[in-house]
């Protein structure tokens with residue numbers, strides 16, 4: 001990187017707020033996916049003004065810029081183009097305001113998701129989006145990826161919980177979209193910004209909704225002999241007119257692996273379980289819990305257990321939330337796929353995944369937000385053997401094709417990033433993509449902000465999936 | 479700008495030859511608190527503690543530190559720590575130094591940082607004038623019905639700075655019907671060596687302690703220092719390739735207990751006095767994260783009538799971390815100030831913890847903030863209840 005630019009960065013953010021030695025830069029060459037690329041400098045701004053100056057500097061020096069939260073993204077979103085500037089938000093991690101009356105919080109983007117909920121817990125409030133990575137991932141990253149979590153089923157994804165953002169545009173201008181009010185008029189700029197994967201601007205402050213903790217929560221674990229029975233039950237519950245707060249499914253193999261870590265008391269011999277949470281007013285929760293239990297038993301559940309204490313509940317969730325990580329115990333590497341299918345197609349999709357597993361001779365664990373039809377098949381392999389990597393890629397492609405064929409999509413919540421942008425033409429027409437590119441260019445005309453992400457480069461637009469040359473999502477387990 | 483993920487990534491790069499044992503690597507490893515918060519959090523079960531020990535060993539073996547610092551480190555680890563009498567002398571010197579006016583003189587000059595006694599200075603209360611060393615070899619019989627018999631590790635730095643805590647430990651145990659033996663041939667547990675990268679020295683000490691304290695006579699080998707306890711529980715891993723000691727190390731580990739763990743296990747006899755005060759408990763990292771002991775101390779506090787209030791994030795590190803507060807003073811104080819904020823938010827009458835290092839750090843924290851909330855070891859509070 002041009003030393004003059006580094007010097008300028010130091011002037012803007014402070015001597016100790018810039019990294020440019022190779023041994024430090026290598027720590028920013030990865031996120032939680034597999035792509036790697038080493039930036040030319042990393043800067044840790046502390047104020048909006050500094051971010052604005054950094055953007056101005058980058059555009060006058062024509063250096064690409066990418067924002068980085070905690071680097072837990074699974075689609076390469078926070079990876080810089082070789083030699084670019086990474087703007088890391090670990091020092092902009094303050095909660096700026098808690099407005100109890102209006103149930104809003106204003107936070108800097110580096111605030112860790114779970115810390116916000118912990119911070120307002122004593123007020124009986126919480127921040128609803130709960131990605132499984134919530135102990136580490138930042139709200140800035142959640143906004144960029146429009147992240148979801150188990151409770152998305154009832155409470156929606158991040159965009160449903162953000163009412164305002166302060167954004168530094170690629171020109172360095174600071175603009176404000178939305179505010180504390182629930183609805184805004186004119187173009188919904190906040191809604192547009194959330195999920196833009198850092199390609200429109202860099203957010204420096206976020207206004208989010210805080211929800212009241214529900215009066216009552218019931219957490220059930222329904223145990224099934226087969227994956228198929230569990231899959232059928234998912235549609236049966238919604239058909240009974242009940243929307244649980246969360247409805248998660250884990251297959252037997254995944255269960256056994258997790259149990260070895262968290263000792264939550266998951267049944268080791270089950271074919272699959274559903275983790276079902278109901279929340280709301282005391283009476284309705286009790287009523288629904290009974291109804292759900294009856295549906296499960298009707299659908300051949302072997303047993304339905306209910307968490308008796310807060311500790312038991314926490315343990316059941318711990319197992320679910322640490323599932324990806326726990327697989328690191330049994331396999332050196334794994335793909336985390338992120339496909340979506342209509343709820344009614346879950347049993348058929350699971351059957352298909354079973355066949356894929358046989359066909360490619362790879363273990364595939366299934367864990368997913370069943371209520372949303374958002375699958376996360378985890379394809380296990382060993383990256384040290386190239387043929388395994390290839391088989392894993394092929395298996396993954398096979399599954400995604402199936403998702404599309406049954407009317408689903410290629411990503412539920414992990415974003416497009418670098419990894420899936422070549423698949424965008426499968427879902428969108430060229431005309432759709434042109435409009436999106438036009439929108440991006442209106443804000444990020446020189447494409448200096450997070451280039452190579454989200455939208456396919458024009459030359460690739462008509463190529464489809466068969467020609468996709470890069471791996472989808474590979475995760476290396478430690 | 480530090481994280482376990484980054485450290486592990488750098489360790490891998492060092493192993494693959496992509497990264498030299500450079501200043502950057504050493505700085506990041508030096509800045510690690512060794513608090514093992516990351517082990518608690520890690521679902522993949524990455525054995526960070528042993529990765530860290532290995533990295534520290536690589537650094538000690540291959541990375542040239544400045545000469546004076548290196549000599550002092552060697553002297554402290556190889557000579558002072560393993561030898562109780564020498565440590566006694568060292569401590570007497572410190573005591574003399576505290577009482578004479580020299581202390582304020584030296585503080586101004588930064589000499590202390592160099593000598594590695596800064597933590598005994600800014601952080602330590604005045605060193606108590608009587609050491610438990612002279613109790614080595616003694617046996618304290620149980621009062622009332624005998625319910626058990628234990629060997630007590632009296633620690634090294636701990637026993638110098640906190641002789642009174644050892645006495646309280648003995649009293650609480652005997653009042654609860656436990657015979658307490660203080661085996662004579664015991665030595666330092668080896669924690670500081672292990673964490674400082676001196677693996678071989680740590681093994682020597684481990685063997686010495688196994689010889690001294692592993693006996694069918696004892697139901698348990700007890701310590702009141704969380705750091706010592708977690709290292710005692712690592713002896714099996716440390717000596718796994720030692721044909722002669724591997725098996726005995728496993729037996730030793732099976733008997734090693736933190737004092738809180740032991741007392742909660744056998745159950746307290748009815749206390750004489752109730753502690754009717756508002757107490758908040760700070761989890762020492764080496765108890766909560768390294769040994770998974772969180773419930774026991776809380777149960778003990780409740781059993782003597784404390785009104786227990788939980789502060790936010792009670793198990794985050796206080797920044798003490800062995801000699802961390804000396805070698806990384808600035809960072810350590812930042813961590814401490816944040817922690818003191820959590821403590822203050824629940825306005826306790828007593829801040830209880832279960833590790834000497836944390837107590838020293840908290841006392842320093844109270845001073846910095848100008849608060850005079852009492853800082854006490856759980857055992858100290860138990861002692862007052864009997």
Ligand SMILES: Cc1cc2nc3c(=O)[nH]c(=O)nc-3n(C[C@H](O)[C@H](O)[C@H](O)COP(=O)(O)OP(=O)(O)OC[C@H]3O[C@@H](n4cnc5c(N)ncnc54)[C@H](O)[C@@H]3O)c2cc1C
Pocket residue numbers: 031032066067068069070071072073074076077078089109130131132133136137138139140141142143144145146147148149150197198199201202203204324325413414450
């Ligand atoms: C074990 C594990 C479990 C996961 N579970 C879930 C889950 O349940 N649901 C889910 O949705 N995701 C999940 N993820 C994916 C990931 O955690 C989320 O996408 C998360 O929101 C990323 O946050 P981050 O702070 O790590 O962002 P990063 O990875 O650092 O960045 C992600 C994107 O956000 C952009 N960005 C970051 N900060 C800013 C900013 N201030 N302004 C503009 N752009 C910014 C970056 O440029 C990048 O494009 C999981 C990941 C892991 C490793």
Ligand code: SF4
Pocket residue numbers: 481482485509510511512513514515516517526
């Ligand atoms: S031991 Fe503590 S300081 Fe060191 S990496 Fe783990 S969490 Fe961080």
